[in-house]
Amino acid sequence: MNESKKEGxxxxxxxxxxxxxxxxxxxxxxxxxxxxxxxxxxxxxxxYYPECPPGRFWDAEAAAVSRYxxxxxxxxxxxxxxxxxxxxxxxTMAAVADNPDAIENGLHAAGPGLKHALNGGIxxxxxxxxRPGDVITSVMTLxxxxxxxxxxxxxxxxxxxxxxxxxxxxxxxxxxxTVIRY
Amino acid sequence: MSSLAIxxxxxxxxxxxxxxxxxxxxxxxxxxxFVPIHMDDDAGRAAGFQGALGMGNLQIxxxxxxxxxxxxxxxxxxxLSCRFNAPNLKGTIxxxxxxxxxxxxRENGVEIALDVxxxxxxxxxxxxxxxxxxxxx
Numbered sequence: 001m002n003e004s005k006k007e008g009x010x011x012x013x014x015x016x017x018x019x020x021x022x023x024x025x026x027x028x029x030x031x032x033x034x035x036x037x038x039x040x041x042x043x044x045x046x047x048y049y050p051e052c053p054p055g056r057f058w059d060a061e062a063a064a065v066s067r068y069x070x071x072x073x074x075x076x077x078x079x080x081x082x083x084x085x086x087x088x089x090x091x092t093m094a095a096v097a098d099n100p101d102a103i104e105n106g107l108h109a110a111g112p113g114l115k116h117a118l119n120g121g122i123x124x125x126x127x128x129x130x131r132p133g134d135v136i137t138s139v140m141t142l143x144x145x146x147x148x149x150x151x152x153x154x155x156x157x158x159x160x161x162x163x164x165x166x167x168x169x170x171x172x173x174x175x176x177x178t179v180i181r182y
Numbered sequence: 183m184s185s186l187a188i189x190x191x192x193x194x195x196x197x198x199x200x201x202x203x204x205x206x207x208x209x210x211x212x213x214x215x216f217v218p219i220h221m222d223d224d225a226g227r228a229a230g231f232q233g234a235l236g237m238g239n240l241q242i243x244x245x246x247x248x249x250x251x252x253x254x255x256x257x258x259x260x261x262l263s264c265r266f267n268a269p270n271l272k273g274t275i276x277x278x279x280x281x282x283x284x285x286x287x288r289e290n291g292v293e294i295a296l297d298v299x300x301x302x303x304x305x306x307x308x309x310x311x312x313x314x315x316x317x318x319x
């Protein structure tokens with residue numbers, strides 16, 4: 001945080017030169033553990049709760065006669081939850097959520113020092129479905145910083161580009177997500 | 183319904199859930215999303231809201247669900263986007279909805295564009311977005 005912001009000039013930019021230099025940098029490269037049928041089943045149960053999810057996510061017989069000829073994951077499934085295989089033993093969501101500066105700190109830079117971070121939205125394009133046994137690699141790149149005045153002061157919008165590929169190099173998903181910090 | 187019968191203005195069957203800790207805790211368990219603002223009213227208030235709020239990612243999941251339930255096995259989701267306009271507060275009845283905005287023949291099927299959104303019981307849109315699907319020829 002720069003000096004003028006410390007003095008309460010709320011419309012002073014949060015974006016420092018050090019942060020600007022991070023745009024275009026690879027933030028993280030994760031490799032998932034192999035996706036299991038149980039991972040997929042539990043995800044589907046959670047997002048359809050309290051109703052039963054579609055059979056294609058948990059019933060091998062129903063899935064076998066579907067267009068996918070086997071169990072697939074819901075498009076919104078996250079194979080990186082809790083821990084990734086590479087970097088070995090690294091946890092994902094929790095470490096990010098507890099630190100609003102995690103984006104910059106992960107690139108060994110100082111963040112804007114804002115107190116809160118929220119999910120602002122996402123644009124997703126899908127490729128091949130994720131299936132049991134798949135090992136997914138995620139590469140995240142810091143795409144852009146933007147700012148806009150809001151009711152809680154100047155808000156910082158950070159865009160993150162992500163590409164997921166499977167073990168065959170096929171793209172499962174690309175996305176551009178926005179983190180709002182204030 | 184075949185792709186031939188789909189037309190602009192068609193509405194998708196609503197996907198509805200009453201949301202609160204029962205739903206959020208299950209989602210946190212699969213997505214490792216035990217973030218204080220999703221678990222604790224005090225943390226939600228400290229962040230400027232009325233209390234704890236639901237995960238944006240769960241709203242995204244509900245948007246996929248409404249499209250997927252309508253689409254069935256006829257095709258696949260190509261793209262989906264949304265932005266978060268308002269928080270999903272505890273006890274809110276969330277309706278994920280959608281309607282067809284364009285029907286475009288493609289070489290390998292019919293591409294359907296949809297507006298999708300989640301809304302509260304008063305119809306306020308919490309997460310408006312858009313989606314495209316490809317239905318097999």
